[in-house]
Amino acid sequence: MLAAVDLGSNSFRMHIARHEGDSIRVVKSAREPIRLAAGLDDQGNLTPEAMQSAIDCLSRFREILNAYPVDYLRVVATNTIRIAKNAAALMPLAEAAIGHPIDVISGEEEGRLIYMGVSNSVSIPGERRLVMDIGGGSTEVILGRGHEIVNVESFSIGTVKTSTNFFPDGRLTDAAFEAAILSARSMFEDAAPTYQPQHWRKAYGSSGTMRAIADAIIKGGLGDGKITLLSLNALKQYCVQCGKISDLELSGIKPERVAMVVGGLAILIGLMTEFNIELLLPIEAGLRMGVMWDLYLRSTKRDRREVSVQKLATVFNADMARANRVVDMVKSLYQQLKPTSDNYLRLLLWSARLHEVGMAISHTGYHKHGSYMIENADMAGFTTREQRIMSKLILSQKGNLRKLGEALVDADFAKAILALRLSVMLMHSRADLDYEDIRLKMKRGIELEMRRDWVTLHPTVAYWLQKEIEAWREIGVDFLVRTNV
Numbered sequence: 001m002l003a004a005v006d007l008g009s010n011s012f013r014m015h016i017a018r019h020e021g022d023s024i025r026v027v028k029s030a031r032e033p034i035r036l037a038a039g040l041d042d043q044g045n046l047t048p049e050a051m052q053s054a055i056d057c058l059s060r061f062r063e064i065l066n067a068y069p070v071d072y073l074r075v076v077a078t079n080t081i082r083i084a085k086n087a088a089a090l091m092p093l094a095e096a097a098i099g100h101p102i103d104v105i106s107g108e109e110e111g112r113l114i115y116m117g118v119s120n121s122v123s124i125p126g127e128r129r130l131v132m133d134i135g136g137g138s139t140e141v142i143l144g145r146g147h148e149i150v151n152v153e154s155f156s157i158g159t160v161k162t163s164t165n166f167f168p169d170g171r172l173t174d175a176a177f178e179a180a181i182l183s184a185r186s187m188f189e190d191a192a193p194t195y196q197p198q199h200w201r202k203a204y205g206s207s208g209t210m211r212a213i214a215d216a217i218i219k220g221g222l223g224d225g226k227i228t229l230l231s232l233n234a235l236k237q238y239c240v241q242c243g244k245i246s247d248l249e250l251s252g253i254k255p256e257r258v259a260m261v262v263g264g265l266a267i268l269i270g271l272m273t274e275f276n277i278e279l280l281l282p283i284e285a286g287l288r289m290g291v292m293w294d295l296y297l298r299s300t301k302r303d304r305r306e307v308s309v310q311k312l313a314t315v316f317n318a319d320m321a322r323a324n325r326v327v328d329m330v331k332s333l334y335q336q337l338k339p340t341s342d343n344y345l346r347l348l349l350w351s352a353r354l355h356e357v358g359m360a361i362s363h364t365g366y367h368k369h370g371s372y373m374i375e376n377a378d379m380a381g382f383t384t385r386e387q388r389i390m391s392k393l394i395l396s397q398k399g400n401l402r403k404l405g406e407a408l409v410d411a412d413f414a415k416a417i418l419a420l421r422l423s424v425m426l427m428h429s430r431a432d433l434d435y436e437d438i439r440l441k442m443k444r445g446i447e448l449e450m451r452r453d454w455v456t457l458h459p460t461v462a463y464w465l466q467k468e469i470e471a472w473r474e475i476g477v478d479f480l481v482r483t484n485v
Contacts, residue, residue, distance in 0.1 A: 001027075003073040004291035005061060005098065009037035009080040009136030009158055010260055011208070012057050015288040016068050019296050024120070024289065030064055032057045033256055036080045037137045037160035045086040054090065058097035065099075072295040075102045076287070078110055079137030079158060082384075103383035107154020110287060111140035112380055117289030118206055119147045130195055130203040132271060133286055134210060134264045136160045139271070141191070143199055151194055157187045159209055163263030170245040170259075177236055177266055184270025192274045203277050206286035209264035212253050214282040216261065219251030227280040232269050239265070294381070304381030309350045312377060316357040322427060327352045329423035336440045337415040347386055348416045351393035355424060358394070371395035393417065397424045401475050408475065415442050422448075425464045445478035452483040 002024065003016045016028040034057055039050020046054075065073065081087045081104055095102050105113070114133045122129070131142045137158040143151040166180035205211070205227065214227050216235055223231025242248045245259050253261055272280065294304065313320060330352045334345065351374075358370030375391035382390075396404055396417045408414045422440070439449040448465075455461055469479040 001068055001070045001072075002292040002295050003065060003068070003070045004288040004295070005058075005073070005075040005100075006288050006291070007036070007054070007075065007077040007081060007094075007102065008287075009078060009138070009160055010035055011136070012036075012054070012061070013288060014061050014064065015292060016065070016070065017292055019292075024292050024296070028064065028068065030061060032060070033254075035136070035160065037158065038164070040080065040084060044084065046080075046084045046090060051090045051093070055093050055097045058094055062097065062099050072299055073100055074291050074295055075100050076110075076113070076291055077102050077104045078287075079107065079135065079156075082107070083137070101385075103385065105383055106378065107138050107140060107156075108152050108378045109380065109382070110138070111142045111152040111154055112149055113290035113294060114140055114206055114286045115142040115144055115149055115152065115290065116147075116293050117285045117287060117291075118204055118283055119144060120293050121283065121285035121289060122204070127202065128200045130200040130275070130277070132203065132205055132210070132280070133207040134159060134205075134267050134271075135207060136260065139187075139267060141188075141195060141271075143195060150199075153191055153194075155187050155191075157184060157267060159260040159263035159267065161263075162266055163259045166266065167245060167259070167262060172239045172243055172245060172248070172262065174240055177240065180263070180266035181270045181273070184267045185274050188271055188274040195275045197276055197278075203275075203280050204283045205268075205280045206283055207264075209261060210268065210280070211282045211284065212250070212257065212261050213265055213268060215252040216250040227268075227282060228278060229269065229272055232265065232272065235265060236269065305346075305350070305379070305386075308379045308381055309353055312357065312379065313354060316360040316373075318354065318357050318359070320353075323353045323356060326355060326420075326423045326427050329426055330419050333419040333422055333438070333440050334416060336438075337419060337442050339412040339415050341412065344389070344412055344416045347389050348393060348420065351390045352420060352423065354390070355394055355397050355420070367395055367397050367399065389413075393420055397421055399471075401471050411442075418442055418446060421468065425468065426461070429458050429461050429464065445480060446472060447480050447482070449482045449484060455483055 001016060001018055003014065006013045010033065012032050012034045014030040015026050017024045017026045034053055036050055036054060039047050041047055075098055091102060115131050118131050126146045128145050133140045135158050137160060139155045139157050141153050142149060162180055166176050217223060217227065217231045218225055220238065222238060223234040225231065239248060239262060245262060248258050250258060250261060327349055330348060334348060354374060355370065356366060357373055358366035358368065361369040371391045371394045374394055375387050379387060392404060392407055393416060397420050401408065437451045437454050441447040465481055472479040
């Protein structure tokens with residue numbers, strides 16, 4: 001079974017499902033209107049009350065999850081946790097509550113997962129489509145063809161701030177709506193040429209907000225009964241006639257969601273105006289469904305991250321012969337070090353493959369440039385945490401170890417760094433190495449055993465090894481080198 005938990009800016013949601021044939025069938029769903037974005041204070045910090053609300057919800061989700069034989073679970077956090085200044089204080093408590101790591105994903109990755117959910121739910125091969133998702137804290141727009149994504153963007157505009165900024169006292173006026181719509185249009189106007197109708201055949205709205213707007217239009221008999229600008233403006237006028245959010249009754253929409261729908265309505269009018277969309281089709285698919293499809297693909301060894309690494313290496317013209325030599329050596333040395341788990345293995349091998357991407361900027365400080373590039377690049381399939389780990393590994397490949405701070409406290413991570421540093425060093429010495437020539441251990445200290453004749457054949461290795469010994473001793477780790485017959 002598959003499960004996806006989405007920590008959204010407005011609601012926390014969960015799907016538990018089974019993969020059956022060519023589809024994923026949801027067997028259990030849960031939703032709680034946490035409104036996390038509304039819990040950000042003036043300094044951009046989540047209030048203690050907002051954090052406790054999130055933790056309590058995740059504890060309840062955990063109880064539901066425990067009742068199902070879930071094989072693969074992923075918990076993703078979106079805009080509010082991306083931007084909250086004190087998110088680091090929430091994350092350990094939230095992870096303890098749900099009993100699983102939480103992946104903070106970029107807006108672009110959120111868009112890719114949304115599109116994956118939609119493209120696997122729409123059985124029209126090769127269809128050129130536009131997918132839009134208006135969330136509590138951000139709006140994602142994705143252009144694609146079939147399962148392929150052509151372009152993806154995340155815009156920092158969502159229902160929560162739009163509602164609180166333009167309808168702060170709950171009053172619904174023409175002037176307030178026009179100001180909110182104009183603000184939304186200003187966010188989308190620069191990107192508009194990319195998403196004009198000539199680039200797609202159908203436009204889909206994947207968020208709960210858009211489905212709620214569609215329900216309000218249909219059940220209220222507004223406009224032409226579809227999501228068109230005519231119907232959206234009719235809904236807007238109905239809101240203005242009601243005058244207050246507290247007096248607004250929208251069929252099928254719970255009172256606590258009305259304010260978010262009003263904010264979403266203004267954003268959607270702005271979107272459809274700028275992108276010249278005549279008709280938007282609501283669809284019951286999006287982020288959670290995309291997360292579960294991604295989990296399924298990973299379970300069948302079709303990992304999008306592998307494709308991302310290959311693309312990045314190509315973009316920055318990395319020397320793959322050199323990179324692959326480092327990958328082979330890293331794999332051998334890391335296995336010898338006997339880490340307690342494989343948690344770092346794939347990230348280590350990908351880091352080895354990308355360790356020289358910084359050469360595109362500088363041949364001396366390439367490790368620093370490469371580290372920055374990996375941490376900040378838009379890499380499909382990767383989480384913020386994974387990119388940060390790879391960034392540290394690439395930074396660690398040479399130079400002093402003090403710059404890594406407390407990261408070396410993690411014994412398995414320290415072993416990954418040691419394996420990468422030695423592999424890069426041996427690659428630079430252009431040594432034809434039989435991995436049986438080396439024995440490597442790391443417990444309280446480091447022990448390296450090498451064949452004497454091999455060291456004699458590669459004299460620069462002795463020089464670099466002395467530098468390496470000094471680097472580790474500088475942080476209090478003894479490094480002993482032995483040679484044998």
